[in-house]
Amino acid sequence: MKKISQLYSTSVGKKLLVAVTGAIMYGFVVGHMLGNLKAFAGPSALDQYAEMLRQIGQAFLGNGTFLWIARIVLIVAVIVHVITVIQLVQRNSRAKPTRTVRRRNASTLAAKWMAISGTLILIFIVVHIAQFTLGWFTPHAAGTEGFVHGAVYSNLWGAFQLWWVALFYVAMMAMVCMHVYHGAWSMCQTLGLDAPDRNAAIRGAAAAIAIALFVGFSAVPISMLTNSIQSPTDDSSMTEAFEPDGSSESSRSKEGAG
Amino acid sequence: MSQDHDQKTITVSVRVWRQAQGEKGGRFVEYEVADTPLEASFLEMLDILNESLVEKGEDPIAFESDCREGICGTCCLVVDGLPHGPSQCTTCQLQMRNFEPEAKITIEPFSTGAFPVIKDLIVDRSSLDRVIQAGGYITVHSGPKPEPNSVPIEHEIMEDALDASACIGCGACVAACPNGSASLFTSAKIHHLALLPQGQPERNTRVKKMVEAMDDEGFGSCRNYAECQASCPKGISIKYIGRMNSDYIKATVLDTDRRGSMHAT
Numbered sequence A: 001m002k003k004i005s006q007l008y009s010t011s012v013g014k015k016l017l018v019a020v021t022g023a024i025m026y027g028f029v030v031g032h033m034l035g036n037l038k039a040f041a042g043p044s045a046l047d048q049y050a051e052m053l054r055q056i057g058q059a060f061l062g063n064g065t066f067l068w069i070a071r072i073v074l075i076v077a078v079i080v081h082v083i084t085v086i087q088l089v090q091r092n093s094r095a096k097p098t099r100t101v102r103r104r105n106a107s108t109l110a111a112k113w114m115a116i117s118g119t120l121i122l123i124f125i126v127v128h129i130a131q132f133t134l135g136w137f138t139p140h141a142a143g144t145e146g147f148v149h150g151a152v153y154s155n156l157w158g159a160f161q162l163w164w165v166a167l168f169y170v171a172m173m174a175m176v177c178m179h180v181y182h183g184a185w186s187m188c189q190t191l192g193l194d195a196p197d198r199n200a201a202i203r204g205a206a207a208a209i210a211i212a213l214f215v216g217f218s219a220v221p222i223s224m225l226t227n228s229i230q231s232p233t234d235d236s237s238m239t240e241a242f243e244p245d246g247s248s249e250s251s252r253s254k255e256g257a258g
Numbered sequence B: 001m002s003q004d005h006d007q008k009t010i011t012v013s014v015r016v017w018r019q020a021q022g023e024k025g026g027r028f029v030e031y032e033v034a035d036t037p038l039e040a041s042f043l044e045m046l047d048i049l050n051e052s053l054v055e056k057g058e059d060p061i062a063f064e065s066d067c068r069e070g071i072c073g074t075c076c077l078v079v080d081g082l083p084h085g086p087s088q089c090t091t092c093q094l095q096m097r098n099f100e101p102e103a104k105i106t107i108e109p110f111s112t113g114a115f116p117v118i119k120d121l122i123v124d125r126s127s128l129d130r131v132i133q134a135g136g137y138i139t140v141h142s143g144p145k146p147e148p149n150s151v152p153i154e155h156e157i158m159e160d161a162l163d164a165s166a167c168i169g170c171g172a173c174v175a176a177c178p179n180g181s182a183s184l185f186t187s188a189k190i191h192h193l194a195l196l197p198q199g200q201p202e203r204n205t206r207v208k209k210m211v212e213a214m215d216d217e218g219f220g221s222c223r224n225y226a227e228c229q230a231s232c233p234k235g236i237s238i239k240y241i242g243r244m245n246s247d248y249i250k251a252t253v254l255d256t257d258r259r260g261s262m263h264a265t
């Protein structure tokens, strides 16, 4: 604790906390994107995967506890990331050149947009949780099922039949892509992991992962909008998959984990 | 006066930031500098302008320079929005032949949050000196000196330390940084010592003290834009910033002094 407060007292230490919390979110975002691809295995596969997440560590902790631990870690990471960034930006606005110095364009657009993309991501996180986790804000196309807790696939389907919801998601994923393109490299530099002999590889990996995130995340809304993926009603096992409690058989969780 | 445009002289007009000593604000004043020899350096063009101002009984433009050969780091002008101007060299190495005839050139001081203007184009860069004072030194014993070659240093590491020691402390990195950060300067000053055996005794305290001093002087925090590297007349790499970060983390998180203090009860 003393060391964290010591770190927090300098700008380099603050930047380290931005990098570490960024890395936690980065890990989550990559895992989330891969998890979403379960949608292509069919409605029940996605719903079972979601149920499986609730069951991780069930034997020790009880249902949903692990999920809550992960959620708390992520919420703390977002809060620390954003508050620290705001403090650094305030410091920088006092320190910056007082006259019109031009850039030599060493910085990429993604670097210059970090605060913009970050703010949009923050707004997105709030909307996204309100929409699919809490069910407070649930626009859905006419003729689709309304929001049902646990019916992950059909909730997504109803929302992404609306072009503007799909567009909002794809646009926000472009922001995530930009943010982590600079962020992943910047994190390595902040942690002192970059060096001239690895720079090209780190930059390349940051770009590849950023593009993979954009493509992977956008695939679900786009294929639901264009009906090029199974509709939830095609899947006979769907109703069973989101039965509130009857899904904890061992066969089910094994299937979900695989 | 006849203008000879056959590559011998050049006439330019300059917009110069004028700020009286002790005042907060200033303004741009435009001057025409006619028939400057093409072989003149940028600072010589300003000398010519100042002579004519003195002849007219006006206050000459205050700007700094010393060696005029790119080694002392005293000269520091923002030329057309770029610290040290369009070429990657110090302001004193900038030549009038780099400019088009009839060019309109804007000249500003290196002013940032931590570099307040003293007068016209002169800023107070003593904040950089205080960062060095905080830890940019090594311990030497006062007895007879060892034979220098008795401390072997790997060639690559020596070159690396020399690259860092090329920093002339001009402050272009701070002036170029959209965040007014002195990270490139501070990291170079840390690493020309930290890379060598002689710099090891204070390695941990040095990085902590210099990072703290950098903050105390009001410099900004690095956001990894790399504008500093693009503006450095000595081509210093941002790799030193990464090393400063990792050294700082090691010094703080893996704090080596585990003994703490004792109470006499």
Ligand code: HEM
Binding pocket: A015, A016, A018, A019, A020, A021, A022, A023, A025, A026, A029, A078, A081, A082, A085, A111, A114, A115, A117, A118, A119, A121, A122, A176, A179, A180, A182, A183, A184, A186, A187, A188, A190, A191, B222, B223, B224
């Ligand atoms: C999906 C969630 C997010 C991920 C994966 C993420 C990732 C990262 C990473 C890895 C860094 C680099 C850290 C460093 O340079 O040391 C970073 C920096 C930053 N993040 Fe985030 N971040 C996320 C959300 C946010 C949010 C919600 C904001 C809101 C304001 C934000 C604003 C920033 C800013 C301004 C920086 C500093 C950039 C710079 O120094 O130039 N980020 N982020």
Ligand code: FES
Binding pocket: B064, B065, B066, B067, B068, B069, B070, B071, B072, B073, B074, B075, B090, B091, B092, B093
């Ligand atoms: S005057 Fe010495 S470096 Fe320019």
